[in-house]
Amino acid sequence: MENKVAIYGAYGHTGKFLVAQLYQQGFRPILIGRDADKLNILSKDYPDLVIKVADINHPETLDVAFADAEIIVNCAGPFLDTAEPIIQSAIRLGKHYVDVSAEQKAVLDIFEQFSEKAKQADITIIPAAAFYGGLGDLLSTTLTQGWDKVDEIALYIGLDSWHPTKGTRLTGERNHYQRFMFAENRLQPVLEVKSKIWEFPHPILRKEVVTVPLSEIITISRHINVNTINTYLSQNSLTDIRSDETPEPKPVDEKNRSSQRFCMEVVATKDNKQRSIIAEGIDIYAVTAPLIVEAIKRILTGKIKKQGVTTLGEGFDATDFLSALDADDIVISDIKETDIN
Numbered sequence: 001m002e003n004k005v006a007i008y009g010a011y012g013h014t015g016k017f018l019v020a021q022l023y024q025q026g027f028r029p030i031l032i033g034r035d036a037d038k039l040n041i042l043s044k045d046y047p048d049l050v051i052k053v054a055d056i057n058h059p060e061t062l063d064v065a066f067a068d069a070e071i072i073v074n075c076a077g078p079f080l081d082t083a084e085p086i087i088q089s090a091i092r093l094g095k096h097y098v099d100v101s102a103e104q105k106a107v108l109d110i111f112e113q114f115s116e117k118a119k120q121a122d123i124t125i126i127p128a129a130a131f132y133g134g135l136g137d138l139l140s141t142t143l144t145q146g147w148d149k150v151d152e153i154a155l156y157i158g159l160d161s162w163h164p165t166k167g168t169r170l171t172g173e174r175n176h177y178q179r180f181m182f183a184e185n186r187l188q189p190v191l192e193v194k195s196k197i198w199e200f201p202h203p204i205l206r207k208e209v210v211t212v213p214l215s216e217i218i219t220i221s222r223h224i225n226v227n228t229i230n231t232y233l234s235q236n237s238l239t240d241i242r243s244d245e246t247p248e249p250k251p252v253d254e255k256n257r258s259s260q261r262f263c264m265e266v267v268a269t270k271d272n273k274q275r276s277i278i279a280e281g282i283d284i285y286a287v288t289a290p291l292i293v294e295a296i297k298r299i300l301t302g303k304i305k306k307q308g309v310t311t312l313g314e315g316f317d318a319t320d321f322l323s324a325l326d327a328d329d330i331v332i333s334d335i336k337e338t339d340i341n
């Protein structure tokens with residue numbers, strides 16, 4: 001597993017979770033970023049890993065940095081800036097590409113610009129393979145198995161708090177594009193914000209949730225035949241990230257996770273049937289790492305079902321993928337099915 005994985009943005013908050021988890025599982029990733037000093041600091045913790053400086057404005061530096069890898073993981077956001085140059089390099093070199101983008105437009109652009117080119121280059125590209133974009137897509141896929149047509153997928157994300165990183169704040173500021181909702185079987189500009197009260201299990205409990213146009217709208221709608229997708233986020237977490245006073249996440253455990261708790265519940269309906277599934281865990285940045293690691297292992301062992309641009313739910317066996325995750329990272333409930341009137 002020497003040098004098979006190249007991580008761009010390796011010294012960022014999310015990048016570091018990924019490096020730690022890959023290293024702990026025996027991978028020896030190549031650590032890449034634009035800042036030599038930050039790479040050197042990270043390198044003190046991983047003296048045996050190769051580091052490379054590469055800049056998205058100098059494509060030749062990207063090609064050199066990625067040359068030895070099989071998979072490029074891009075953890076450097078805003079992805080509206082970094083995804084295109086890095087994917088261009090992946091296509092030139094014939095390497096697979098995975099990222100953690102949370103911006104709808106970045107994910108849409110990747111599908112639109114690179115689907116054909118990725119197929120021609122014989123590579124797989126998976127945007128949004130993370131807490132936002134990826135996890136909800138996996139849950140929705142396993143939940144709707146056997147249903148050829150789904151009336152609604154509603155995704156409820158409850159966070160007890162959200163201390164955003166610098167990258168999250170920058171990405172929010174950079175993303176001033178049209179947001180989309182999914183209704184009547186198609187993407188449409190967001191017209192309204194809906195809110196309701198949702199009962200999450202302990203410790204999140206009862207929360208006001210509001211519709212937020214997340215990247216799951218894009219990933220889920222690419223491959224599930226669904227009429228309507230609604231993505232809700234707890235209002236308290238939006239208040240947190242909108243305040244300049246909210247601090248960055250602080251590590252509190254041996255995996256450097258913060259104390260943040262999350263719960264993601266997905267409810268799917270078809271005719272008079274309703275199914276639901278719940279994923280729970282600690283720290284939405286940290287949990288992105290095991291999702292990416294699982295995707296990497298599956299790509300390297302040929303368990304990917306599709307070439308070109310795809311999603312975690314479409315590209316892999318979603319049920320098997322979720323069951324492979326460690327309960328210390330994420331706990332997934334059984335699927336509950338009920339009749340509704």
Ligand SMILES: NC(=O)c1ccc[n+]([C@@H]2O[C@H](COP(=O)([O-])OP(=O)(O)OC[C@H]3O[C@@H](n4cnc5c(N)ncnc54)[C@H](OP(=O)(O)O)[C@@H]3O)[C@@H](O)[C@H]2O)c1
Pocket residue numbers: 009010011012013014015033034035038056075076077078079081082100101102128130131132133165166167168171284285288
């Ligand atoms: N979908 C999800 O669930 C999910 C989960 C985690 C993170 N994310 C996304 O991942 C991104 C990073 O988040 P983070 O928490 O890791 O933030 P972070 O700690 O601030 O790290 C950001 C990283 O991106 C790099 N970067 C930013 N702009 C760059 C550019 N133009 N060229 C090269 N490198 C650039 C930074 O390098 P410098 O330090 O040199 O600027 C740094 O390595 C954000 O867009 C965030 O939304 C998404």
